[in-house]
Structures are given as C-alpha cells and as structure tokens.
Amino acid sequence: MPVTVIGLSRSRDAAGEVVVRLGVPLLDEYLEFLAGRCRPNTVLAVAYDLKVFFTVVRKPPRRVRPVDVLAFMTAQRAGGEGRLQVAEPGTAAVSARTLRRRLSSVSGLYGFLLARGDVTVNPVPRGLPARRERQRPGQGVPLVRVPRTLPQILGPGEVDALAAALRTHRDRAMVAAMVLGGLRRCEVLGLRLEDLRFGERRVFIAGGKGGHQRLIPVSPRFVTEVSAYLDAERPADPGTDRVFVVLRGPRRGMQLSADGLDEILDGARRRAGLARGTCHQLRHTCLTQLRKAGMTLEAVQAQAGHASIESTRIYLHLGDDWLASQYRRAAEAIDAQALAAHPAPPGSR
Numbered sequence: 001m002p003v004t005v006i007g008l009s010r011s012r013d014a015a016g017e018v019v020v021r022l023g024v025p026l027l028d029e030y031l032e033f034l035a036g037r038c039r040p041n042t043v044l045a046v047a048y049d050l051k052v053f054f055t056v057v058r059k060p061p062r063r064v065r066p067v068d069v070l071a072f073m074t075a076q077r078a079g080g081e082g083r084l085q086v087a088e089p090g091t092a093a094v095s096a097r098t099l100r101r102r103l104s105s106v107s108g109l110y111g112f113l114l115a116r117g118d119v120t121v122n123p124v125p126r127g128l129p130a131r132r133e134r135q136r137p138g139q140g141v142p143l144v145r146v147p148r149t150l151p152q153i154l155g156p157g158e159v160d161a162l163a164a165a166l167r168t169h170r171d172r173a174m175v176a177a178m179v180l181g182g183l184r185r186c187e188v189l190g191l192r193l194e195d196l197r198f199g200e201r202r203v204f205i206a207g208g209k210g211g212h213q214r215l216i217p218v219s220p221r222f223v224t225e226v227s228a229y230l231d232a233e234r235p236a237d238p239g240t241d242r243v244f245v246v247l248r249g250p251r252r253g254m255q256l257s258a259d260g261l262d263e264i265l266d267g268a269r270r271r272a273g274l275a276r277g278t279c280h281q282l283r284h285t286c287l288t289q290l291r292k293a294g295m296t297l298e299a300v301q302a303q304a305g306h307a308s309i310e311s312t313r314i315y316l317h318l319g320d321d322w323l324a325s326q327y328r329r330a331a332e333a334i335d336a337q338a339l340a341a342h343p344a345p346p347g348s349r
Helices: 025-035 040-057 066-078 096-116 156-165 169-179 185-189 220-232 258-272 279-292 297-304 324-341
Strands: 009-012 018-021 202-205 214-217
Touching (some): 025 096, 066 096, 258 279, 297 324
C-alpha cells in the first residue's frame, strides 16, 4: 500500500516556533525529534528531502528496502518526475550534492527509527563493496561521488558593476556584509541592532549555521552604508529589531525575507548585465580574497564560521588581486585579535 504524503506544512506553536509536518506519523515524530536539536532551516530541508523520497518510492517507512533506495537514486539521476526539483542547467537530473544530501536525510530518519526499535535495519547502504573490502573493511565505493570543485567568485569589475546597480544604502550594506565580511545570507538577515558594534567595527553573529555564535570584523564600507541606511532609510517605527527591513509596500518595517534579498540581487544583476552574483558567490568571493591576502586558514575558518576546517580548505586556491590591500589589512587585524586573545607562551618563538 503506497504511503500517503499529504504535503509539507508549516505552522507555529504557542511559543512562536516553526512546526514542520508531513502528515505521516513516523515522519512527523522524527521531525519533532529533529526540531529539538537542529535549526529550523535544517528541519525544513530534511522534511522536503523526506517528502521527495517517499513520493518517489511510494512505500510506508517500515516497508522500504535497499532496492528501493537504489531505485530512488536511479530516478533522481534520470530526472523527470523522479527528481521533484528544478534540474541543473543543461541536465535532467538533480546534482550529486543534492542526491547525497537527500540520502543523508533518509539515513538519518532510519537511524532514528532503528534506535527506537521501529525497524531492524537502515535500508540506506553505507556504500558498495569493492575488491579491497577484505583487506580494508569499510573502504567500499561510496554511493554518490561528489567532485570537489572550486568556489565560484566574482571579479573586481563584476563586484563594482553589481554595487553600482544597487539602489539603496540598505542593499549596498547587505552586499558589503557578504562580499567584504563573508556573512551568509541568513546571517545578514538575522542581524539585530544590538549586534552592530560600530566602535569596534565588528558585528556579533548570534545565529550562525548550526546555532554557533561568533564576533567578526567588518569592512568600513559596511559601517558607512549601514549607518546611512539607519539614518535615512529605515522606518522610525519598524515591527522588528532586525537591522534590515522592508522599505516599501504593505510589509514596510517588517524583517526582510530571504526571497526579498534574492529578488534585490536578481534585479541588480539584470541591471548590471551579470550572469552571476548570488549571496553565496559573494561570500565565496570574500573568503577567497581573504586567503589570497595572506590570512591564515584558521582565521578564515573563524571569519566564515565553519565548524570544520575541511570546509575552509577550498579557499587554498589563488584568487585575483582585487582589493588585495583592503583584504590584507582585514587579515592582519583578525590575526592580531587572535594573537591578543591567545598569546604565545614565553620562549615559544
């Protein structure tokens, strides 16, 4: 009997927290468990991955077998209705990274069900056996091979053109936070007024990825633009303590959404005639240039908010010389702060 997934629904509980449900008891119990240990965006992403999986497999959770997981992988690679997501340009299938993430979400579900005793085995294989399996157990072939690619960054002309196409101090401040500070989109939108440390030229990131907090230096350009925005553009009586709010329309004064920021960048790219310039590419540009300017890998990791330095290693490649002096000053300032916080013991040099 096929599983019935009514659809992904979102609501809020009495405390104002987002509640994500799929309409299947076992799946909803897992999402409830996940909400207690993960950020809302993570719960939402996992919920969508599970919706895709069970819509394609069309079996109740307890009846899923490894053959169903392998068939799901084939459907994802083939495209069509089996992908349930816009394919990559020029392809009919989802990306290898998306497929790996979806399998990880499904495996996490079955790890939870296995711990509870609802199932006796996790149907998601850890890998495929290889000839060297006897000599090196656990060294089989991974289910999904994901190529390691360098981050896409913008050149100096592209950044200048994008900045020139932005229409408000608010928009230029948000872009400066990403391209000169390396902030994620959610971190920019999550900034509160109390997080701005103008005297120190730093900002406090209260809710980074994974809920981790950090205090990082920002560019003088960001300070200048956000100050002008607060003085001349931000409504006097906004309905939120978030720094960046909607400036016009029925939602004026309310927190700017991720879709709103994406729409701002989409419009600026069109006006500038650019093919790239997403929030993540702006962040990649900053972190690449910081490393190029001589910042240590550990300092880049701290600026980026990476939990593992392995995520930072992609910035070991060379960037261009755009704003090298500005990035070099930022790198030196951050390294100096790190040294002041953790001075070397006497006689170690």
